[in-house]
Amino acid sequence: MVKKKLLSVTLVAVTVCSMIFTGCGNSAENTGNDTGKTDTDVQAGNTAGDVADVADDVEKPEKITIMVDGTFQATLADGQEEWVNKWEELTGIELEVIQPDHNAYYDVLGQTFASGPENWPDVVILGSSYYSGYAGEGALWDMTDAWNNSELKKNPNTDVAVVEGNMLDGHLYGLALGGGGGCMTFLRKQWLDNCGLDIPTTYEEYLEMLDAFSNGDPDGDGINGNTIGVSAAGFVGNEAPYTNYLPEFYQDAYPSFYQGEDGVWRDGFTEDSMKEAIKRLQDAYNKGYIDKESLTNATSNCRTKFMEGEFGAFTYWAGGWSDQLSAGLAANGQDSELVFMPPIAEVGKYWQRCAPVYAITSSCKNPEGVFKYFLESIFDDGDMETLWIYGVEGVHWSRQAETVCGNTYQDGEFHMLEMRSQPGVQYTTIIMGDTNICPLTERLVPVKKYTEESMEIFNANNKTAPLPVTTDMMSQYNGDLTSLKNSIIADCVVQGISVEEGYKRFEQEGGVEWSQAIVDSLNNK
Structure with missing residues (x-):
């Protein structure tokens, strides 16, 4: 019965994604301020042994597999191999990164879930529309207890509200690394x-x-x-x-x-x-x-x-x-x-937007270990957090005296290097910004002009999007319903059919019926 429900929701996800005409949702972009800091010279030594010291009550995984979209900007073209090597050096754990093309991510993710739990990665990135659906179908591990008992939650610098804003009926199935941005x-x-x-x-x-x-x-x-x-x-x-x-x-x-x-x-x-x-x-x-x-x-x-x-x-x-x-x-x-x-x-x-999350799948053999050694270890206020924000020294950032993209730096001055994938442009942050749920104590670089200006305007003029809620009717109908909606929008805008014709099609092809069934299920939840 559970397997059948999981198959249902993953097929819905595949249907939705194959019909949506858009790029990032995300997750999905790097939306954090281009700032952040940890002096690795001062905090050097936060190695695999140190992680084990604070987590000796949790079994350490030998290998962790993650599936990520383009918001994980340490792509193959931009130093992923070096990033993974550094992560493995810090943890002593093998890390496998599966990164489909960004625009095909949810198609591939849905197909992976549909292929059976034995093929699921340990960790996946999920935007809000997919998070509640997969959680509701039992595909995600309930990390509520791990979160409540974590040192991360106890840290007074952690923005608990951002994390717990993703709770579903009092349960947490995914960890947001930072605010959703917009x-x-x-x-x-x-x-x-x-x-x-x-x-x-x-x-x-x-x-x-x-x-x-x-x-x-x-x-x-x-x-x-x-x-x-x-x-x-x-x-x-x-x-x-x-x-x-x-x-x-x-x-x-x-x-x-x-x-x-x-x-x-x-x-x-x-x-x-x-x-x-x-x-x-x-x-x-x-x-x-x-x-x-x-x-x-x-x-x-x-x-x-x-x-x-x-x-x-x-x-x-x-x-x-x-x-x-x-x-x-x-x-x-x-x-x-x-x-x-x-x-x-x-x-x-x-x-x-609702913040995207890193979720641990319910097929993970050691979810407590993955939570501790992969998710919680990110926010160490040291080498690991620096890696997630700024990447690898010599690949993404440097302290050498040099000129990068027309900007001259003195010896010892921290600066980002030129992007491999986009010559003439410097890296900003690599995977997450420093305005994450538990920021670095100090910053390596000052806030840049436009980063500060844009965030000031955005922070003064935003509202939070609704967190999608799942029901059986949502799981059953929303994939086809969303595809129909998006097709109608595209036909009206690009093909020039009238809005009246579009909504007539919405009724004729079941949209009105599906929509009402979902609304009724939400109001009777």
């Missing part, structure tokens, strides 16, 4: 200046800016109409809050299930606000304001296009990415000055 809109200042525009404060002003960016000469090359207003990785995201890459068009609309202030659950896709959002997207797309490749873009495509000067408004992760995008613009010979747009009046607040 997206805000970055603008090319040079383009605004060339068009004689101020930062938009309303949707009308936002459309005026997109029109100028799409039909004018914002880049000053003497040619009108060879640039784009805005681009995105899909029209709708694959995890809560779903609308974060195109907030100005969605405004008060939400395409999934949410609980109102009155405590009643609703499906936002069925509300008039969603129909109006689709019309706004459709209109802007038809006018050429939105990149025509948005349906198939990955977030990496968007970053590259932005840094190469193809479009001027980019809603992306506040924090360290802002300085990285600015550096990318400079590396491509573009003016690198950015400005940050507070949410327009119709949006009100940007969404802060």
Whole structure:
């Protein structure tokens, strides 16, 4: 019976992912501030023996296997082998990293779960939309007791609220390494200046800016109409809050299930606000304001296009990415000055997503050991935490006197090195930012200009996305329902079918029935 239910939810996950036209959800990007510190010269010696000293009551695993998406930025192209070697040196444990292509991650994860527990990794990264589903089906180990008894929870510097914000009915199945972060809109200042525009404060002003960016000469090359207003990785995201890459068009609309202030659950896709959002997207797309490749873009495509000067408004992760995008613009010979747009009046607040988590699967043979030696060991305020934030000395960072990407450093001055995968741009942080659940005591580098500025605006203007809840009806229908919703949005925006036709299809193909069944199950939970 349990095996059948697990198969059901994994097939749902596969269905959902194969139909969602978006890039990162994540997890999934590195959304933390580009800051953090531990002086490894002072704290050297935090080795495998030290870890064993504080965890001698827990069996030490011989090997740990993890499956990660692109938010684990120590990729094969960017020093994963050296990162793993350093991790193994610190712990004395073999580590196997399975990293599918970022945009195919949930497809591969779903197929892996469907293939049977004997093939499951010990640890997986899960965005909020998948976390509650897999937890509800018994695929994840309940780490509540391990968390409650951990030194990490007892540490006064640990942000317990972020961790326990992912509890489901009082149980914890995944550890968030930091807050969820969120997206805000970055603008090319040079383009605004060339068009004689101020930062938009309303949707009308936002459309005026997109029109100028799409039909004018914002880049000053003497040619009108060879640039784009805005681009995105899909029209709708694959995890809560779903609308974060195109907030100005969605405004008060939400395409999934949410609980109102009155405590009643609703499906936002069925509300008039969603129909109006689709019309706004459709209109802007038809006018050429939105990149025509948005349906198939990955977030990496968007970053590259932005840094190469193809479009001027980019809603992306506040924090360290802002300085990285600015550096990318400079590396491509573009003016690198950015400005940050507070949410327009119709949006009100940007969404802060539910934090992605590292979850231990229920097939793991030694989950207590994996929790202690893999998850809890991250936050040692020493060499391990430095590794997770900054990576490996000589690969990702250095203290040698040298010039990197035009920046000159003195001997002994900590600095990040040039990215292997993106020449001309320095690494910021590697896997997590220093604004994690238990930050380093000291910082290695100062907060960068745009990181600080973007986070200040975002922190003052955000709201937390709803944590998805699972029910039997959700598990049974939401995969097909989400695929249908996303297909309708795509058809309306790209193919030009009317919103009325789209919602007629929603009814004809079972969407209304599935939606109501899920709403009823949520309200009767």
